[in-house]
Amino acid sequence: MPLHRMFHIPALLLILLSSLSTFAQSDSSESSRVIIIGLPDSAVVRADGITINHDMGGWYRVPSGDVKIEINEADSVVFSAKMNFKAGEDSRIIIECRMECAHFELTSQPSGAKLSIDGENYGYTPFKNYYFKPGDSREIKLSMPGYAPLKESISISPENSLVLDLHLDRSQEWKDSVKTVALKKKRSRQRVQKIVFGVLTMAFTGAGFFYDDYARTQLKAAEVEAAAYDASVASDGCVYHRSAYNQNISNARKAINFRNTFFGVAGGCLVGVGLSFAF
Numbered sequence: 001m002p003l004h005r006m007f008h009i010p011a012l013l014l015i016l017l018s019s020l021s022t023f024a025q026s027d028s029s030e031s032s033r034v035i036i037i038g039l040p041d042s043a044v045v046r047a048d049g050i051t052i053n054h055d056m057g058g059w060y061r062v063p064s065g066d067v068k069i070e071i072n073e074a075d076s077v078v079f080s081a082k083m084n085f086k087a088g089e090d091s092r093i094i095i096e097c098r099m100e101c102a103h104f105e106l107t108s109q110p111s112g113a114k115l116s117i118d119g120e121n122y123g124y125t126p127f128k129n130y131y132f133k134p135g136d137s138r139e140i141k142l143s144m145p146g147y148a149p150l151k152e153s154i155s156i157s158p159e160n161s162l163v164l165d166l167h168l169d170r171s172q173e174w175k176d177s178v179k180t181v182a183l184k185k186k187r188s189r190q191r192v193q194k195i196v197f198g199v200l201t202m203a204f205t206g207a208g209f210f211y212d213d214y215a216r217t218q219l220k221a222a223e224v225e226a227a228a229y230d231a232s233v234a235s236d237g238c239v240y241h242r243s244a245y246n247q248n249i250s251n252a253r254k255a256i257n258f259r260n261t262f263f264g265v266a267g268g269c270l271v272g273v274g275l276s277f278a279f
Contacts, residue, residue: 032085033059036071038095038131044072059090069093069123078130081115083123094120096133100158104132106140109167113142113150134158142166146174190276197272204266208259215255222248 035058036045045052047062047069054060062069064087071079085091106115108125115122118139122129125142140152147168156162225245232238 030064030087031061032064032087032089032091034062034069034083034085034091034093035059036093036095038098039071040073040095040098042073043078046070046072064088066124077128080126080128081123082112082126093122095131097131100134101130102132102134102156102158103130103161104128104156105161105163107165108142108144109165110144110147113144113147113168116141116143132156134160140164140166142168144168147171190279193276193279194273197269197276201266201269201273204262204269208262208266211255211259211262215252215259218248218252218255222252 035054039045045054045060047060047067049068049070052060052062062085064085066082066084068080068082070077079093079095081093083091083093104127106125106127111125113125115125115127116139134156136155137153138156140154142150148171150166150168152164152166154162154164222245225241225248229238229241229245232241
């Protein structure tokens with residue numbers, strides 16, 4: 001091989017290593033690693049239903065975010081939990097027991113509560129572990145935004161099973177925030193109701209006064225026509241005055257009806273303003 005071509009080999013190796021490094025960094029930026037301590041050799045590990053294998057160091061690569069981790073032995077699920085993995089960060093799952101283990105299953109209402117056992121993070125409920133270490137006073141802690149933290153102390157004997165379904169109660173902070181939001185909505189609704197009913201009250205009251213004034217005007221005009229009619233009974237003008245009188249009286253009656261209607265509606269709107277202070 002010519003000597004000048006031999007110098008190309010190290011350059012090609014550097015380019016290849018650089019490409020692999022770039023690919024690994026890109027892959028690690030979108031995924032995470034988890035190591036399962038104490039895992040039996042015969043176990044099969046699945047992430048969101050897909051079988052995954054570990055590298056030479058025992059690390060499994062999983063997607064970032066919420067991932068359901070399952071461990072199967074003899075076609076049976078012996079460990080199941082939803083874990084949250086952050087991109088580029090390493091996590092661990094500890095298999096606490098290999099012999100005379102207990103079977104422990106935990107669900108919560110609502111589901112998806114963060115689970116801690118003796119201070120160790122075990123992901124989110126629902127949770128199943130057939131490698132659970134038996135013992136007395138093992139501390140279970142559940143936490144979830146908007147809910148009060150829940151602590152339980154459990155005791156479980158070797159090769160026994162324990163199934164728990166725990167209910168989380170809303171936190172006082174959440175209840176207070178709901179009350180505050182409801183109160184703000186109520187006050188906002190009351191302000192709108194006061195403005196609307198207030199404007200309607202003024203509008204209908206103004207219309208009532210307008211027709212009241214119009215009715216008074218028509219009644220005065222009718223009085224004038226009545227006097228003119230009396231003065232011209234013997235003349236031809238009495239017919240005109242009588243017709244005008246009847247028209248003024250009719251207009252006054254209509255105006256009075258409108259006035260009474262508008263004043264009644266205005267009174268109802270005024271009641272609405274008063275009720276807006278309470279509802």
